[in-house]
Amino acid sequence: MNRLSQDVRYAARSMRRAPLFSTVVVLTLGLAIGTTTAVFTIVNAVLLRSLPYRDPEGLVVFYERIGKGPAALVFGFSAPDYAAFRERVSSLESIAAYRNREYELSGVAAPDRIMGLRASASLLDVLGVSPVIGRTFTPAEDEASARVAILSSRLWARAFGKNPNVIGRAVMLDRHPYSVIGVLPDTFIFPAAGPLHNNVPADVFIPISFTVAERSAFGSGYNISVIGRLKPGVTPERGDAEAHDLVGANARELYPAGLADLASIISASAAPLRDEVVGRGRTLLLVVFAAVALVLLIACADIASLMLTRSLSRRREMAVRAALGAGRLRVVGQLLVESGVFALAGGALGLGLAQALARVLVSMAPPSIPRLGDITIDGRILAFSAVVSLLTALLCGLLPALELSRPATADALKEGGHTSSPGRRQRRIFGSLVALQVAVTVVLLVGAALLFRSFSRLMAVDPGFRGDRTLTLATSLPVAAYPTGADVRSFYTRFLERLASIPGVAAVGASTELPLGVRERRAFAIENEREATREIDHGGAHELVIGRYFEALGIPLKRGRAFTPQDEGGGEPVVMVNEALARRLWRDDDPVGQRIAWGSATEHGPWMRVIGVVGDVKQGPLDTETVPQLYTPWLQVDNQMLGESVIGIFRSLRLVVKTPLEPSAMASAIHREVRALDPALPVTAVQTMADVVRTSAATPRFNTLLVGAFALLALLLAGIGIAGVLATSVSRRTQELGVRLALGARPRTLLAMVLSEGMALAAIGLAVGWSVAWMLARVMGSLLFEVHPRDPLAFAGAAALMGIVAVAASGIPAWRATRVQPISALRRE
Amino acid sequence: MRLWPGMLYRNLERLVSEALIVEIDPPHTAEPAGGRPRYFRITPAGRRACAAEARRLAGLVAVARQKKRLKA
Numbered sequence: 001m002n003r004l005s006q007d008v009r010y011a012a013r014s015m016r017r018a019p020l021f022s023t024v025v026v027l028t029l030g031l032a033i034g035t036t037t038a039v040f041t042i043v044n045a046v047l048l049r050s051l052p053y054r055d056p057e058g059l060v061v062f063y064e065r066i067g068k069g070p071a072a073l074v075f076g077f078s079a080p081d082y083a084a085f086r087e088r089v090s091s092l093e094s095i096a097a098y099r100n101r102e103y104e105l106s107g108v109a110a111p112d113r114i115m116g117l118r119a120s121a122s123l124l125d126v127l128g129v130s131p132v133i134g135r136t137f138t139p140a141e142d143e144a145s146a147r148v149a150i151l152s153s154r155l156w157a158r159a160f161g162k163n164p165n166v167i168g169r170a171v172m173l174d175r176h177p178y179s180v181i182g183v184l185p186d187t188f189i190f191p192a193a194g195p196l197h198n199n200v201p202a203d204v205f206i207p208i209s210f211t212v213a214e215r216s217a218f219g220s221g222y223n224i225s226v227i228g229r230l231k232p233g234v235t236p237e238r239g240d241a242e243a244h245d246l247v248g249a250n251a252r253e254l255y256p257a258g259l260a261d262l263a264s265i266i267s268a269s270a271a272p273l274r275d276e277v278v279g280r281g282r283t284l285l286l287v288v289f290a291a292v293a294l295v296l297l298i299a300c301a302d303i304a305s306l307m308l309t310r311s312l313s314r315r316r317e318m319a320v321r322a323a324l325g326a327g328r329l330r331v332v333g334q335l336l337v338e339s340g341v342f343a344l345a346g347g348a349l350g351l352g353l354a355q356a357l358a359r360v361l362v363s364m365a366p367p368s369i370p371r372l373g374d375i376t377i378d379g380r381i382l383a384f385s386a387v388v389s390l391l392t393a394l395l396c397g398l399l400p401a402l403e404l405s406r407p408a409t410a411d412a413l414k415e416g417g418h419t420s421s422p423g424r425r426q427r428r429i430f431g432s433l434v435a436l437q438v439a440v441t442v443v444l445l446v447g448a449a450l451l452f453r454s455f456s457r458l459m460a461v462d463p464g465f466r467g468d469r470t471l472t473l474a475t476s477l478p479v480a481a482y483p484t485g486a487d488v489r490s491f492y493t494r495f496l497e498r499l500a501s502i503p504g505v506a507a508v509g510a511s512t513e514l515p516l517g518v519r520e521r522r523a524f525a526i527e528n529e530r531e532a533t534r535e536i537d538h539g540g541a542h543e544l545v546i547g548r549y550f551e552a553l554g555i556p557l558k559r560g561r562a563f564t565p566q567d568e569g570g571g572e573p574v575v576m577v578n579e580a581l582a583r584r585l586w587r588d589d590d591p592v593g594q595r596i597a598w599g600s601a602t603e604h605g606p607w608m609r610v611i612g613v614v615g616d617v618k619q620g621p622l623d624t625e626t627v628p629q630l631y632t633p634w635l636q637v638d639n640q641m642l643g644e645s646v647i648g649i650f651r652s653l654r655l656v657v658k659t660p661l662e663p664s665a666m667a668s669a670i671h672r673e674v675r676a677l678d679p680a681l682p683v684t685a686v687q688t689m690a691d692v693v694r695t696s697a698a699t700p701r702f703n704t705l706l707v708g709a710f711a712l713l714a715l716l717l718a719g720i721g722i723a724g725v726l727a728t729s730v731s732r733r734t735q736e737l738g739v740r741l742a743l744g745a746r747p748r749t750l751l752a753m754v755l756s757e758g759m760a761l762a763a764i765g766l767a768v769g770w771s772v773a774w775m776l777a778r779v780m781g782s783l784l785f786e787v788h789p790r791d792p793l794a795f796a797g798a799a800a801l802m803g804i805v806a807v808a809a810s811g812i813p814a815w816r817a818t819r820v821q822p823i824s825a826l827r828r829e
Numbered sequence: 830m831r832l833w834p835g836m837l838y839r840n841l842e843r844l845v846s847e848a849l850i851v852e853i854d855p856p857h858t859a860e861p862a863g864g865r866p867r868y869f870r871i872t873p874a875g876r877r878a879c880a881a882e883a884r885r886l887a888g889l890v891a892v893a894r895q896k897k898r899l900k901a
Contacts, residue, residue, distance in 0.1 A: 066841075073852070259839075602886055
């Protein structure tokens, strides 16, 4: 112990004596260990952590399949099929059904829309979880459609401030009071992201309470998720086989005669819950983890090379120690402690970095990775970090330690001493490693450059509207408070009037969908269509708009006019089209005055008159083509449709407010107006249109940042690698260099000599890297927008950057070479 | 043809198995919703079948109109 503390203190002192070296080593190790730990944190949260339910290995998710063979369409269960399955299944000890449903939450400080779950009374039993307060619903409550609710811990905190006296209090969902009967544990999350359906974590749990209509709906509504717990000893495969046969048999027995052909192709399948939750993100995560682990290994190799250099300059010190009686083991031990101190310092730095880095990664991760909601640094992470640090210490320190602890010769005791022959082989190994590193770095740099150019091109695309100084928000009117279409119409009319009257508002409009997110597609027919265009696809996007929508978004009017209050008050049905539609179906003619109807040429709805043409607006991400689009006035929809509540598409609108004011100031003004009209109505998705554009490019941005970060890290490590190899080389040739200087060589010549050694390595790496990047280029094609995968600018840029770093990295050892004192070098002879 | 829910799933499956439509991933901007909608796209073969069917129906309509005129 005494010895250990002695070694540690000595290590700390020698670190202080070489500040540049120590800083570079600790920072590099910190970076490498930090990224590895950060990725491991995510791997742990997603893949290793057990699911927050009792004995999760026994849980299976069931799907119905429509169609034969592996290409069958996979759906959830229909209510009657679930009832029959539940009654007759034998391989399960418990079973439950559930379905996500969004609710409006009011009666709390800030009304909101939350995701809920309609669930069987048996769900918590299947999962083996009990509420921390209160109870779950009884089957009787499920049967009776009782208005009771169990809250998630998060909702309990938000709506009731974690007040323990919450049982029996009411929470308003869709304007109906639900009595709170229980609160769930902190760590409980259900449903988990990952499975095909019903995969959004819920904040409130309601009895599933199938309606009579649902219970008798054979052949429809295949959207219920079913989860079961296998009996002890029963395998998931058996559960799958039974489900397959049983559901099919039930269908053939119970479906009405008219659906016999449907029943004949119905079956089911089962999959362990764990696979469903974790399966989808697994490959990506493991690939990233492997990449990061590789980075760590490379960092170790580079640091080892640097440490070797340093150790060579301490040859005399070690020889003295050996002469004074230290055994080889002792010397190795001391050197390992030194590298251990470096590694632990790096590890501590890395741990801090890992936390921040993990948070950044989670915020940017694609939605296909599940379970990222609650990432914590727990014991396993700390242990991982410690183990990695120690392994790193070993890897970095072992080679120099062994080399240095070689039995001393008399030469070594003199100043300097000859290099020993293992040097040449080592140099080749390290040299090849560095060249390989350069190659990998060049490939990554080319990839990053391509992605970066592609992303810049993407963000330069004109989406067709003005995103700055434009705020958007969403509202959805619950049927309990707005039962008829007249109520819906009246609210939105007044809401738009009030918004327009806020000082600082330039224009207000609303639509059923926002640009970059228009999903609705319909077929349409044209009156008196010419032969020439009959074969063209007559499908278009459709939005219903109200107010000064085009003005608020800065969408230009190209021909004709926009909707006016006269149009909206009734009278001839009118429609506006975008330029893409006009070009495709009327070429250079003016579509204004022509008539369009929904449907096909032979069977269509009432004719609508085209009154105007607007500029093209992207309906999907920026790299998609603009499709033909039609706009009709929301106010021309009849009250019966407006009030429809089974799907309620007309009850939800996206409002657009154009204002020169600060978005946050405008947001509070808007909230005030909403509260004045209806204090219980939530306003959601408040963001600027610029945010909408930014979000649409989330995946390309993530890809670019990820590859870019890896490229920069690789660049740093390659630089260190080059520096290390050259420094070692210079160290070994101190004598030779001294002789040259003494014989009259100019320092500049020595500089050039060392530099060219470094550039030679870099050049080999560059050549290899360029070739690999050239060959792999095609693979990247699908990820790039308006950039050729073999874009010369990207290749040249990558080479230039690598070249600059190589020069810089070679610079320090080369400069050191010129500072060799000829006298002292000669004296060593 | 009477459209009722049972027909939807049956015909959906038929269209998919005959490669006239194909299921696709939800678009980027699709917000996660519990009962998420399913997205299908028509295939080139599907477009041809659709066009052929439309022509056939249009032909029937033309014949029917002609007959009506003759009768009148």
